[in-house]
Amino acid sequence: MARIDLANVRHAYGPEPQSDADYALRHVNQAFDNGGAYALLGPSGCGKTSLLNIISGLVAPTEGRVRFDGVDVTDLPTARRNISQVFQFPVVYDSMSVRDNLAFPLRNRGMKGVEAKKRADEVLDMIGLKRQGNRRARGLTADEKQKISLGRGLVRSDVNAILFDEPLTVIDPEMKWRLRAQLKELHKRFGYTMIYVTHDQTEALTFADKVVVMYEGQIVQVGSPEDLFERPRHTFVGYFIGSPGMNVIPTQLEGQAVRVGEYVAPLPIRPIIRGEPKLEIGVRPEYVRVSSEGIPMQIKRVEDVGRLKIVHAIAEGYPITAVVREGAAIPADPHFTIDTGKLLLYADSWRVDLGDGVQ
């Protein structure tokens, strides 16, 4: 196990990158603590996989250094970094038996046959493929193959970190939950440093202690699931986390208050704004109360999603969503209010400190 530090890492796949847009990873400074369970969350193409491959050494960063426990490993090849990695699509060695697939990385690192077999059997038991141990890996189903890949990722117990690159994409939903719970359990038992790439927020939030949200080649926020929900540092995090995403509405600052149309909402402190950025307020649909007083809105559509109803409306010319309990009545002349302290302010998409001490 090791602490992993990425210092000023930038990466471009093409030669001679000019602008920020040429970089798959724009600028990453991030530490992954020893024994932490991290999720790298973001949309496709945001640089998650690049970041993972830079840690494992499959990709050499254009700039910056990678350190494991303070030792610079940027120039070390993958095999010497002692990392295990599970990929999105199953990788099995067709010509080997299921058990030999798992024992392969152990034997390559000099473990004796019997010992490697014993360890492989332990992992086979864990991933539920004990009975298929002697079978040839060719001809198994996609999710059995992916379990083998997962097993190969877990079989070495002395690795610096285990990296997962959307490993459950091809697994059916029920098995997904079980495997994810097992991974979480393994993390608790053995304290592996785990980094788990996904674009599925549920997966990220249930797996990780700390979620690293990436957007356009940068890390926009690192935090607990609660931080990401309550205090998104970037409007992207607001959209991406939560269902439905955060309401973001353009606004003007008036002293210690924000104005939208003819409505004014007070802020807890007078925010410090430099220059003339694009200002927006952000509020989670969960904190928008539909009532008979406040700001008037026109309801466009109501979605019933089981125990909750999602109200899509227009207020002051801007779309707004609210979440209400299933039984709650929606007044004929609907208005809305915003829960106190739940209003967030964004300048050029980045959150402005409103005196709650969290930056």
Next chain:
Amino acid sequence: MKPVNHKALFLVIPVLVLVAISAVIPLMTVVNYSVQDTFGNNVFTWAGTSWYENVLHSERFWNALVRNLIFSGIILAIEIPLGILVALHMPRRGFGVAVCLVLMALPLLIPWNVVGTIWQVFGRVDIGLLGAALKGAGVDYNYVQDPIDAWATLIAMDVWHWTSLVTLLAYAGLVSIPDAYYQAARIDGASGWQVFRHIQLPKMAHVLTIAILLRFMDSFTIYTEPFVVTGGGPGNSTTFVSIDLVQMAVGQFDLGPAAAMSIIYFLIILTFSWVFYAVMTREDSKPVPDEKENAS
């Protein structure tokens, strides 16, 4: 129940007619010749299995057959590994891919008798680039007189002509391997040989099966090129079954024995190909014995 109609038959009939004209009728004609004797004038007498017995007892046939087997064995042993080796070193992306593919395809586009003519001239000791160069270098090379040289020339010609087919097939297998396999191998600490043995070779297995089958069938029935280059000589040293067959049928007009020989030849190729195919595809889904890959 669905109403029964026979429209589908009309769709099959064109193929049946074509196959009948191109394969079944000629084959049956040959069968017909092989059990009869004729002295011309369209007069045939029943000969039973005597032509078959003649062929099977003829040393000439067995010698030609052994030559065929040795030839196929040698060219497979050279072309398959060489083809794989070339495919492994071909570029995977960029401008080089197109250049390599076109260069590789060139020998395959040349008509077979032209290939024979090229090598026939190429190897001549008086004017051929290869023959004259070898002679100039002091090598005693003459494919017209020396059986070993004749064989070497035929093998070199076949390797030159057909290795690129193996290469193209192997390359197709290689490029279909996703990057994740190579990445996983690096994570697992696999050596270059292990990557080849456990990733590249298994992924190429299917196309290689086809390559081996094609090359075996083609080389076992080889006719045009040796006919043009050596004409079967010197002596009988490069007389393969097909050359012998044509000499017998066209040269000596022995239709009966030639027909019997054709049928035997056909059955041998069919059997060999079937056995090859059965052996090479049997591997799938067979359980492997425990500990087989131990510390490879």
